[in-house]
Amino acid sequence: MNPILETKDLTIAFGGHVAVDGVNFKVEPNHFKSIIGPNGAGKTTFFNLLSGQLKPTRGQVYWKGEDITKLTPMKRTRKGIGRSFQITNVFPNLTVLENVRIAVQSQKGVRYNMFSHFLHFKDFEVRAMELLTTVLLDKKADSLARNLAHGEKRKLEIAMLLALETEILLLDEPTAGMSIEEVPAILEVIKLIKAQGDRTIILIEHKMDMILDLSDSVTVLFNGRLLADGTPEEIMNNETVQSAYLGGLYDDNAS
Numbered sequence: 001m002n003p004i005l006e007t008k009d010l011t012i013a014f015g016g017h018v019a020v021d022g023v024n025f026k027v028e029p030n031h032f033k034s035i036i037g038p039n040g041a042g043k044t045t046f047f048n049l050l051s052g053q054l055k056p057t058r059g060q061v062y063w064k065g066e067d068i069t070k071l072t073p074m075k076r077t078r079k080g081i082g083r084s085f086q087i088t089n090v091f092p093n094l095t096v097l098e099n100v101r102i103a104v105q106s107q108k109g110v111r112y113n114m115f116s117h118f119l120h121f122k123d124f125e126v127r128a129m130e131l132l133t134t135v136l137l138d139k140k141a142d143s144l145a146r147n148l149a150h151g152e153k154r155k156l157e158i159a160m161l162l163a164l165e166t167e168i169l170l171l172d173e174p175t176a177g178m179s180i181e182e183v184p185a186i187l188e189v190i191k192l193i194k195a196q197g198d199r200t201i202i203l204i205e206h207k208m209d210m211i212l213d214l215s216d217s218v219t220v221l222f223n224g225r226l227l228a229d230g231t232p233e234e235i236m237n238n239e240t241v242q243s244a245y246l247g248g249l250y251d252d253n254a255s
């Protein structure tokens with residue numbers, strides 16, 4: 001199958017420091033790929049290169065075979081690459097439902113501008129409610145976003161990402177900063193999205209139990225380089241990966 005997203009020799013240097021170094025990466029449609037690697041391995045920088053927040057020093061990003069290396073983040077989102085909203089993009093003084101409704105509206109505005117007058121405000125709200133149900137946040141629809149617990153804010157970000165209806169979801173450590181009790185709910189949400197079967201998901205995570213549970217394949221970054229790529233079992237048994245981590249791979253408490 002042809003890859004939906006691919007990188008060739010993708011490289012970025014900050015001053016003298018090469019944060020992502022010659023990465024050749026591929027992901028097929030509707031695949032669940034996780035990216036792991038120690039702190040500072042270049043995972044978030046790699047996501048920034050995929051989503052267009054950063055431009056590479058060298059190399060290319062391809063979307064369904066088309067070179068999109070020079071496209072802005074907005075144009076990449078329109079093509080189908082969705083990056084999770086950061087908490088800073090959430091309007092704190094609006095309700096949870098209003099935040100998602102605005103994300104739904106912005107997506108419709110982008111894609112169906114000509115027909116927008118046919119779409120009723122209520123339709124946006126119905127869709128927003130469906131998304132809140134998907135992320136298990138429907139009971140908080142009327143709460144102000146600023147009053148949500150950290151884990152609930154991450155679920156709101158995922159609902160807003162889903163509202164963009166992109167083919168690919170880039171999820172950067174959705175459980176970061178969460179309490180142990182909050183993690184299962186996010187895992188449940190990601191499983192629900194995966195079960196719908198119509199999205200390609202790329203997940204950066206440190207929690208190995210989550211990686212093993214969800215992933216079709218795993219890519220390991222180390223010092224900016226792609227160290228290994230394979231099924232979760234292959235990665236777990238890969239000696240180079242094990243020695244690179246020096247045991248840290250199985251540390252659930254890594255940030």
Ligand SMILES: Nc1ncnc2c1ncn2[C@@H]1O[C@H](COP(=O)(O)OP(=O)(O)OP(=O)(O)O)[C@@H](O)[C@H]1O
Nearest residue numbers: 014017019037038039040041042043044045046255
């Ligand atoms: N804008 C920047 N300017 C300078 N250096 C940067 C910049 N962004 C990232 N780096 C450096 O690039 C390297 C990779 O950082 P990155 O955040 O991508 O790692 P990571 O694998 O996501 O780490 P973590 O697991 O801790 O989130 C680090 O050494 C970081 O300090």
